[in-house]
Amino acid sequence: MGTATRRKPHLLLVAAVALVSSSAWSSALGSPTTFGPVFEDQPLSVLFPEESTEEQVLLACRARASPPATYRWKMNGTEMKLEPGSRHQLVGGNLVIMNPTKAQDAGVYQCLASNPVGTVVSREAILRFGFLQEFSKEERDPVKTHEGWGVMLPCNPPAHYPGLSYRWLLNEFPNFIPTDGRHFVSQTTGNLYIARTNASDLGNYSCLATSHMDFSTKSVFSKFAQLNLAAEDTRLFAPSIKARFPAETYALVGQQVTLECFAFGNPVPRIKWRKVDGSLSPQWTTAEPTLQIPSSQL
DSSP states (O other), X not given: OHHHHHHHHHHHHHHHHHHHHHHHHHHHHOOTTOEEEEEEEOOOOEEEETTOSOOEEEEOOEEEEESOOEEEEEETTEEOOOOTTSSXXXXXXXXXXXXXXXXXXXXXXXXXXXXXXXXXXXXXXXXXXXXXXXXXXXXXXXXXXXXXXXEEEOOOOOSEESOOEEEEEESSTTOBOOOSSSEEEOTTTOOEEESSOOGGGOEEEEEEEEEEOSSOEEEEEOXXXXXXXXXXXXXXXXXXXEEOOOSSOOOOTTOOEEEEOEEEEESOOOOOOOBTTBOOOTTSEEETTEEEEOGGGO
């Protein structure tokens, strides 16, 4: 009995120490369920077609936080007033723009997520508006050259944003001009080049311009232009470069660069590439008229 009486105070002391230690630990670290906002979804840049049937643009924003985050948005650095019934609505953390227009809504957007612990600001998202007008309705003048000579047919694309891709039709859809060593369609100007003409090139040509945007793809056709060939000239001609890249080419970080080069001649010239102050990287892609330099190599 004497031994048991001496052990009880010892056990009570241990329990008291454990209780004090647990309380101190919780006080030092704070509640493990409280933390500032951390983005799970941030807005992406959007290219919105001006003629789109879509009635809204959604810029996404979602953050994990405890207590839950509240959201605000900035446009061009100024905080937006997101009022009920306005064209700009806050849905969760997302910004929804109803009936967007270039004049009112084009710009740079950022999402701000806040709670009592702190605030985080998203990356910038740019809302742009793309368009592609129709080709001129005026008839195109015929083009005449001697069989065996080279020829260029201009595309003269209509006003557009952003850039376009180009193809050419011969006589009717879908008889597209092939991409081979004798024909070349510049993706910079849209012009069609034929290094050396022959009888099979006779006919009517139309330029097809295509715009690729986030919500849609739109294509427009030019009026047909007739290519006529006079008597064949069988003489040999040295290569003459007709499509060339500029002396200086600038690119944004992360952007692929494509250089173009094409020549007239008889026989049909072959295009080879070399780097003036070194050798071509094996990661660069050469396809005769074009040289593609990936963004990682800039």
